[in-house]
Amino acid sequence: MKFRLKYVAEDVDRHGNVRLYYRRNGPKVRLRGPTGSPEFLADYRAAAAGSKEVKTDKAGRVVPKSFRWLCVQYFQSAMFQELDPRTQKVRRSILERFCEHKGDGDKPFAQLLPRHIRVRRDEMADRPEAANGMVKAVRQLYRYALRYDHHDDNPAEKVEYLKGNPDGFHSWTLAEIEKYEEAHPIGTPARLALALALYTGQRRADLVVLGKQHVRDGWLTFTQHKGRNRKPVRMEIPVIPALQRVIDATPTGDLTFLVTAFNRPFTSNGFGNRFRKWCDEAGLQNCSVHGLRKAAAARLAEQGCTEQEIMSITGHRTSKEVTRYTRAASQKTRAESALRRLSREQTPDESVPLLAAVVPGGTKSQPK
Structure with missing residues (x-):
């Protein structure tokens, strides 16, 4: 028998997997599936009661002081809200993908080093513009961290952009x-x-x-x-x-x-x-x-x-x-x-050889 509980949302990830969440006012909480299973019901009851002991996997948990935690703080800041809505969407998407890559979102953001970002950049070397977009997004994230005293360094500032197409888009002839x-x-x-x-x-x-x-x-x-x-x-x-x-x-x-x-x-x-x-x-x-x-x-x-x-x-x-x-x-x-200018008919003065027109003192010789 099919049933639907309140505040349950479904989300399909890029691999086609269905994820279940409990979402009501505050941040969403990951629920174990499938819908209606004992694990699902236990997680649902705990989330509805506001329990902090809800068992969730890493995708549904924000570890304090992690890279994902820093992203959440950034998304809520005035620095991010001032961006154009389309820029917000693109940057959020880039940073969320960064979090999903090999569990990097749960690692301490203070331990991210330039060499780590270079490895990610080089993995995208076949798409230089996308790689540079990733570096730029991380730079902006750590600029926020510096401005709001979450960190004292910007590792992405030390990472070079890849050389893409120097001419960019094709210019019409x-x-x-x-x-x-x-x-x-x-x-x-x-x-x-x-x-x-x-x-x-x-x-x-x-x-x-x-x-x-x-x-x-x-x-x-x-x-x-x-x-x-x-x-x-x-x-x-x-x-x-x-x-x-x-x-x-x-x-x-x-x-x-x-x-x-x-x-x-x-x-x-x-x-x-x-x-x-x-x-x-x-x-x-x-x-x-x-x-x-x-x-x-x-x-x-x-x-x-x-x-x-x-x-x-x-x-x-x-x-x-x-x-x-x-x-x-x-x-x-x-x-x-x-x-x-080269093909223009030369005047008599222009036809004077340069050396002949200069005296040892460095001035133009006068006609006698």
Whole structure:
């Protein structure tokens, strides 16, 4: 006979195993299974009575001063709560996986050394970005520990990041943009998505919220999604004629330019998945929506824009990332400029040999 007790929750781990918990107000308590077994009922009664003697395995117990205990303190802190909800989700997931690895969550956090983190990092060497994300999450955890006087060292600060792809996401070429435009003509949502990304240089989290209400006197005015709770970046970008023509020719939503087939705004992940399909339909498997942000910065660099001018469009607070985005374009622009000067018809003064134009005193000789 099936029955269901109050406050019992089920959770399926990544291996497909069903875990049982008692959860009521306070932290959840692991219950032995299966449901209805003598062990389950004994654990349930003890948990319901608030007994501290509940028999649980390591997955349901937080050992004081353990790595898992430090994570719990961190998740409850203002330092963690100030993060963007998506960042919270990602970081919590990374740290929980760290806890589950070989029982590391129950080990004293004060005994974690740089060499231990390096071993974990090297195990993920085939996924350098994921490995670096793990190192970064542990760094932030121990920064919390330092700030709140739980510890006096940050072992993760001494662990180097792995070298990933130095260029990051693939930056679209002009030929790839033209190929996409051939597959998705003006008037389609796919073409509108391309135009918004290319002519604003924004991240997909910003593209999905832009709408008519953000246009004021021909300018897009909005606050970027990334860092909006800690270091908000307010943007004002002109709507150039090429973008306005695409917007005018495309059906849009009431609150956002980009909408799903059900006329609802996209989520950031949903838009990324949809754009992936549009790229595949155009035969551009190596292209992504973030690559258009890089392409926008590169095109500005090719037009001779300074890093500060490019940053005013992309919203970057430092030039480090912009420099990486525009490295190839800047090299091309400098090379073109240098060769143009070289091939320019030289003036009589420019044709004077350098050595002949300098006297021993170090000044230019005067004509006699």
